[in-house]
Amino acid sequence: MPNSLNLKLFASLRISPMITLLIAVMALIFLVVPLQAADNGGRPDPTNPNSVDSALKALKEGNARFANGQSTNPRQDKNLLAKLSQDGQTPLAAVLSCTDSRVPVEKIFDQGFGDLFVVRAAGAVPGIDQIGSLEYAVAYLGVPVILVLSHTKCGAVSAAVGEAKEPGALGELLAKLSPVAKAVEKVDQTKRLEAAIKLSASMFREQVTMTSPVIAAAVKEGRLKVISGVYDIDTGSVEFNE
């Protein structure tokens, strides 16, 4: 009997390191991972090295380089993909832009992969999906700047000013531009579209902040600035409105 007991003890001693390892792995999976997620209310770490000032500087200097034909096309090497995939994204700004193909957002600010969180809709109209996307950029990625970017000769704004009636979802989108069209009704016709485009940028900038408690809170806490701008599709320059 003593021999048999010794054998059983020996067997249990041989298994125990495996059990210990299993317990350690289980502990990592069930304890450490949820604890890490809970550190920030279950959200990914929004630590973003960019500040309001550094983001504005990067956007302005990048656009100046582009408009002057001196783009440096930074951070577009394919080797950067693996690093971004591993480290995650910390974009310097979120941009709500029109969908117009003449407004390639990263290019006009001379930025690269992982630099800009771009949300688009025709006319830069902030619908619920666009605002939700901007909220994600603020709450999860910690972007310090949201830029609402209209552009000259915008077809969507032009259609709204011309009171175009479109069926379906396009009609609903254009209806969101009708307050802009109404506000510029009395402006001289030769300047009406330009006025509407400028107004749409500033109006949507206000709308983004007013509609979203997440964005409004970040602005109030001083960790986010919402600005607007108009991109000139002829010169390549952005006129910023802070």
Ligand SMILES: [Zn+2]
């Ligand atoms: Zn447009």
